[in-house]
Amino acid sequence: MQEFVELIQAAFFGKENNQRSQAEQQLVNLKHQLPNEFFQNCSSVFISTQLDSQTRVAAGTLLQRCISYEQGWLTIGLDVKRKIKDELLSQLISSDQNIKKSAASCLSGICAIELPRQEWPEIISILVQNTRHESIEIKKAATITLGYICEALKNQKQSIDKTESEKVLYGICMGLQGEKQIRLISIRALKDSLQFMDQVLIQQQVRDHVTKLLVESAISQDSEIRLAALECLIDYTKSIFDYLEQYITVLWSCTQESIFHKDFAIVTMEIWQSIASEINERQTVSNRTNLGFRKTQKEALQLVAQQLIQAVLQNLLISDEDEEDDEEQGIQEAAYKAASSISEALGNICYQLYLRFVENTLQSQEWQNRKASLLAFSSMVETADVLELFQFSNSAIGEFIKKLADSHKQVKYAAGRVITRIAENYPLVILKHQFADDYINQFSQFLQGNNKLTKYLLWTLVNLTEAFRDDTNNQFCKYYDFLITQFATVIGRQDFQDGSLLDIAWVGIINCLQCIKEPQTIKKYLSAFGQQMVAVYSQIGWQKEANISGLLSAIHICFLRLVVLGDQCDIQLMNNFYSLIVDYFKKIQTVTQDGFYAISAIAQYSKINFKSLLDDFMQNYLEIGLQKKLEIETFKGAILCLADIARSLQFKEFSKYLKILEYLIACVNDSQVNRVAKIALFICIADIVLIAEHEAEPYFQAIWQLVKSGFTASIYFTQNKDMAQLEYYENLNDALLNCYLCMLHAYNLNKIPYIPLYQTIPDFCMFIQATSDKSLTPTVEYIRLSVTCLLDCVSYYKQVQGQENMSQKLLTSPLLISLLDMLKQYSNQSENQQLIMLANDLFKSFQLPQYLN
């Protein structure tokens, strides 16, 4: 025992690094070898009153970590568990606050594991009972523990039974009526418990009761309690969102005072912003899924809209003369966000209220009013694609532009802000305005002055360039050259703090380049960029860094643009720019993602001609990038560059590098390699296989194993929906589907079905089945790729002897039909139309009625 105490002391308080890590290692070994003894020892040290508080708390911390780490608690015997629990409970009433908290923390860790498994149901009852205990210390300890349990459950995204939740909520409600300390803890516990209270709060009586208690706290004269209650309301309103109409007036009356109070205004407006955002979010989801949307919340919000909006707009007037950064967290900014969400939620019902405010304040003597006016309008046009907002912007834009010359700088900034927003969401207001040329000219003037205005007007112009891509009638091409020149002036500036504005200016240039339709013009710019690339090394610091990155990106875009325009490869151009990029690598003595992107575009432009550069590039540069497995950006750049080169060449030229597949496969299997890079690896493997065709046959099994583990991982994710990871898995799915598609087309040649691939179809279908459900709102790209793969499976395997039915069965499977139904919604895209036609042809070939006519 003494030995164990010394180990803990050495591990936590040892002076030497060496000593500490040795002790840690010994503890870890003990835990693995004798888990029961280890846990018991920790607990014994923790409760030992002979020991000093510091050592005991250390033992508690160790215990708590080991309970939670990989659910270590589950590795020990029932008797030991029971004993430790009792020991921990006994410490809840310790007079030492630290020991008490540590005990509560350990208990919460145990609860987070056991409660979802229904292994320790009585604990809640014990704690809840104690929330009514006479001893204030016991009451407090019980409440703290309940709070910790809620927090632990929340952090581990675990849930508990409805009956247990009810008990927890009962305990919390007891606390909400207790002394200040207990009340504060309870409010926090309520906030943490909300994620598993859905089923409890469905009950009207419970809901009414909890709301009443919370609302009372929200108008408490004690500012700490009030603040905590208001903070809790932000989440609580979401939990009772389905019944919002029952509580909207009481919510308003409990916040209408706080909203004007400088200490509470921010959090109060956040409550209302969060309600409005929830309405907007549900509206968006319903638009995406065609599931129904109840209007009751919007109608509920409407009940208090007038007073609420007035209050929020009022808060917009709170400006600070000295405030340098107008977008910092403050009452005004909170008001801006709330105004924006509420305007989006209520739409045209509320516009008049905003407009009246805007009109009354825009020409005011007070600069604060003029600024608020501009901010109010800006908050409205945060919402895109609303006809009315387009019209309002159209009639007001001239006035806003005049305010760029206001006498007060903060008004100027606000004008910049609103114009930027209009340019982002309603670019045609400016581009199609009768004074468009004049406006764009005026905006350009600001690119050379005050940094802050430069920022706004630069964004304005860049936002306008975003609209160029949809310019089918070519009406804006007159601005391309002009704007590129304007953006170039920003790039030359040295008086900024960092390179972020240069970065934005390059975005503007790239947007213009992407719309140019004459190869000659692109080449003119390329030659200019080439010259600047030579000169850029003499710049310094962030300017050099941003401009190198911008130039390389612009070169990349130019070459890809030439690809899109179908320009024939000019060998000299290829060689010149290749040398330019390679010189860049030599100068900085390493390789970068920026450089790889540029090379990849040159390769795509040069197609087969790139073969003359292939060996030099592969051996002297790409090789280095491919080795940088842990530098994710460079590594990804190298991988995708390799993919693009492979696709641009014919296999004959690339064949000697085929063995690289082995390395790529090993990288996917390497747990050190970042999962984002793995997506690029799949894409690269897909492209190489696609051109290598049957030559890649030796790698088939290895690649299929990779794809299959990707499928499994994606299914696993889908079953444990973790929205924070959604984007990654969407991208992974696209990469997997692309890889499978490329395999289908690489291995099935000349109408000879490749049987090993045929045998993977059931696994593939399982993957699609698990990931394509409508409720998962699959992306268009995902649907398109899935349909493509399935249809190709059908057509390739029609000829497999004895399995003709299988092909037809796949074609008529509910899986494929439902995917086609989803695809049909996007049939305005020509590639999707083509797919539907392909499906129809297949139906026809089986003498089945066509899917769509």
Add this chain to the structure above:
Amino acid sequence: MQPQNQFSLFGNVQTNETEQNSEVKKKREEFATEIRSRERNNIINNKRLAQNNQTQKLPESQTLIPTNLPQELQIALKNQQEVLQKRQFTFDDFPDVLQKIYSTDILQLHYGVTGLRKMLSVESGAPIQQVIDANLVPKLIDIIQKEQIPQLVLEAAWALTNVASGTTQQTQSIIDKGGIYLFVKLLSSQYKDIAEQAVWAIGNIAGDCTQYRDLILRVGGVDPLIAIMQNAPSKNTIKHCTWSLSNLCRGKPIPEFKYVKNALPVFCKVIIDDTDPEVLTDACWALSYLSDGDNSRLQTVIDSQVVPTLIRLLDHSSLQLVIPTIRILGNVVTGDEAQTTYVLSQGLLQKIPKLLSHDKKSMRREACWTISNITAGSSNQVSQVVRDSAILEKLFTLMTTDVEEIVREATWAISNSTKHGSNQDIQLLVSKGLFNVFKQLLEGDDTQTMTVVLEALFNVLKRGDQDFKDDNYYLTQLEQMGVISKIEQLQKHQNQSIYQKCFNILEQYYEAESEL
């Protein structure tokens, strides 16, 4: 592997996963991803097409009504397109169409251009002049150059093609406005329908006159046409392109070879691959022009492996096809010894007797011309002709019985053989009755034929000198047959060339009498 392990490969959020904070890089990534997936799709689509190309019809690679137009406009255009497709347009609609063509509204414009096109697409009596008079040619060109909606470009190009099918003067109205360059540019359109429309226009304009043809050649019309053929999705496209390209290669004066040389292998390939007599005829005519030249061209023809096909085509029932075919072969046998030998080894001569007996004079003429090209070659080649009794007898028959034009060609064929033929072959000719034929010809009145015969006689006599030394058997024969006295008579012929040839013979073998 357990699911957990596989999940760990893709499940862990790693610390070095940084948010991309540069806007430029985000943009670049978006664009790169878009192009990457587009290029990959292209490769896959091609593979899929290759897989299905016999059984499936191709989906349109590009839709003519862009999908990035507002949805309502797309639908409206598609609907209007369908309606107009069924509707008839007459000249009564002209004012309406005219007004709509100048509208700024896309739907109206579409109506106007489509209406105009339909009006011009009638079999006869199309209001071409009216369209020109209404100054619509520049407007149509303007639409083609500026319009973003491919369907409109197609309709305008179609209308303009119909104008180009008018008289040379009417076509000129398009050329004056830069129409040639425009159509050549359209050949490279990414929209297959538009490119094919340009194919028609180019063919029409080139067929009008050789000046227009040369204008097209000079702005580089050949290569894009070839590109279309090489990627042609259908037999029809190949047919139209062959016709159009053939118009660019035909006609006298023949086009400068540097402009059309790339077309040569293309035609060879068409001839090998295609079976449609119209396509074959167009291709063969073009090739007959292109193969008229130096030996390197002829080698290109031979290398393309087209010769066996050409020889087979000599049996084709269409005279329009057989004539250019024999002409190509006739060109090829003007080449060097190896080239000619190759053609003969492919069995050309077996086909000749039938052609020499053909009902059509032009066919017989081409056949004789071809033989004359062979007999102008080496003694070996002469031998192959002379020892083919079917050919030889047929030639003698033609020389004595056919019309003047054919007699002349046949005489050339025989006469050439006297230059390089072996002494043995000359004997063979004589033994088959050559002198009788010659005598008859000298009694005729075609001076050209007579010149050729005299030339040939001189050659034969010279061979006699070699063959029989002092006792020239041929000279004796000719004296006995009275040919020599005929030659003496002909010395008085008014034609200088005949006089000279007679003089040469008499001077060589007799004391030539002075005329004076």
